[in-house]
Amino acid sequence: MSPPRTEIRTDRLVLRPTFATDAERAFEIQSDWEVTRMLRMASFPADRQATLDWFADHEREWSAGEAYRFAVEVAGRMVGLVDVDEIKDGEGDLGYWLDRAAWGRGYAFEAANAVVRFAFGEIGLSMLKSGHAADNPASGRVLAKLGFVPVDIVERFSRPRGETIRQCRYVLASACR
Template sequence: MFPDLTRDDVFRIETRRLWLRWPTARDAEAVSRLAGDPAVARMTAPIPSPLPLHEAEDFVLRARAGNAVGDWLIMALCLRANPAQAVGIIGIEPRPEAEAPHLGYWLGRPAWGEGLMAEAASAMVEAYFAYANGRALASSVMLDNPASRRILERCGFVPAGQGAFFSVARGETVAADTFRLDRAGWLDRRGRAS
């Protein structure tokens, strides 16, 4: 799915305030602590709370392996002022049940409210359509997560329906809205921004 350009761990995406880079072994502790925070984990499907360190280490290894072969692109969010410290994760991964790859993300609570995830999501969407020549992206948000909904809407995603998924942290199935952004919509937004 992703080209050779992204398949080396020196690849990074720079934004005004962020570096998006491959996760490394040293990020496992931050992933465990930040993603395992109940306020963060409950807004995701796969993350438990707490998130044991060994599971965060496994996540980093899987992310790097998938990045290396181009199956997906999972990046650590780091402030440009401190590129060694991950504050969140963002990724685009295929989903067997979906027709389009899925954009997913989380941000550690200390970095909430600063617009960092919108900046990261915009950069990842750009990378997917520009570098990978992507056709469409999908994403979803739990109904009680308006901040994530705003991020998707800012990136040009449009509502595509409703669904539900099991949240490990909540221990229950949660209602969600699904979103989609196709290449034509991305190109249209780029044209209007020029």
């Protein structure tokens, strides 16, 4: 059974389950090339209808235990998203992206740390995986600070870039937290 759709509060952030109405703000954030080029599966330019369709499915995903997606809010404004998806056999993938104006303030670590605790404590996962583009060392620093351990570097297709990139992959076991 999935945990209830409830918000998580940190010192500076409110993480709340996403709603379909968050799609427009997400579209705005992902219309910035500097944000979207770091994502593996997003399209660029951002596709409004695909974003609307994706957000419309978030509540169903939560209820089905397939994915838990949180809007990251600062002072009542959505500045990004952090989620755990691709959940299977006690494992899931941690992902996050933020508006460029929110970069460099520690929000990614703060939000991801709260969702890691949620994943292990509320969902009961035993392992999280994550990764980042090799040319995004800031994301690697967030994962290292969270306690993720590097596993390997692989070639993966980046949809927004339209080319193969090097992706650094990591894992974090619940026993390590």
